[in-house]
Amino acid sequence: MDSLAKHLALPVAVVAAATLAVPATAQPAKASIEQVERHLAATRSLTASFTQTDGKNRSISGDLSLKRPGKVRFDYGANANMLLVGDGTNLHFLDYEVGQKSSWEIANSPLSVLLDSKPDLGRIARIVPSRDDRVVIVRARDARRPEFGTLILAFTKNGAYPGGLRLEGWTAIDAQNKRTAVTLRNQRYNVAIPDSKFRYRDPT
Numbered sequence: 001m002d003s004l005a006k007h008l009a010l011p012v013a014v015v016a017a018a019t020l021a022v023p024a025t026a027q028p029a030k031a032s033i034e035q036v037e038r039h040l041a042a043t044r045s046l047t048a049s050f051t052q053t054d055g056k057n058r059s060i061s062g063d064l065s066l067k068r069p070g071k072v073r074f075d076y077g078a079n080a081n082m083l084l085v086g087d088g089t090n091l092h093f094l095d096y097e098v099g100q101k102s103s104w105e106i107a108n109s110p111l112s113v114l115l116d117s118k119p120d121l122g123r124i125a126r127i128v129p130s131r132d133d134r135v136v137i138v139r140a141r142d143a144r145r146p147e148f149g150t151l152i153l154a155f156t157k158n159g160a161y162p163g164g165l166r167l168e169g170w171t172a173i174d175a176q177n178k179r180t181a182v183t184l185r186n187q188r189y190n191v192a193i194p195d196s197k198f199r200y201r202d203p204t
Contacts, residue, residue: 039167042163135155154168
């Protein structure tokens with residue numbers, strides 16, 4: 001899980017602004033969770049540019065392609081010599097520089113929140129109160145499986161996007177409390193993405 005969590009995460013500026021103070025009247029958690037579920041259910045695909053920042057403030061940028069259920073690709077560029085890709089069942093981290101491949105079941109990873117075919121956040125997720133009512137922060141953690149870590153999702157309200165929300169990024173926190181933040185930009189929803197996008201070459 002350490003290798004996987006290094007490549008997942010939350011927009012630091014948005015979360016900092018959202019969690020510094022709790023408003024006098026926060027959104028009802030149930031309604032907000034339902035809105036997030038509607039957003040996820042209405043999201044068939046997503047493309048975006050991303051910047052990933054680890055706990056030592058080291059950053060790398062690339063392109064994200066996501067196709068529900070179960071398919072995702074973090075393309076770090078031709079010079080990065082690594083790739084994170086979900087093929088519908090498993091996530092694979094491919095390190096071409098050292099010739100190694102690590103794999104996990106999507107269902108056993110934080111990204112299952114985004115990739116599940118029928119998102120059900122009621123048991124594992126809660127709303128983190130925000131002082132900015134345009135921001136929705138969701139913290140997802142399965143208390144029955146703490147080894148899977150925590151995923152904190154940041155959305156902004158925008159009626160032009162599925163369910164009235166736009167995903168701005170997330171933070172993944174692993175069992176050792178290591179954090180990685182991913183921020184998104186140039187988000188495009190429900191665009192055509194061929195399944196060939198989620199194929200990969202094994203390291204040699």
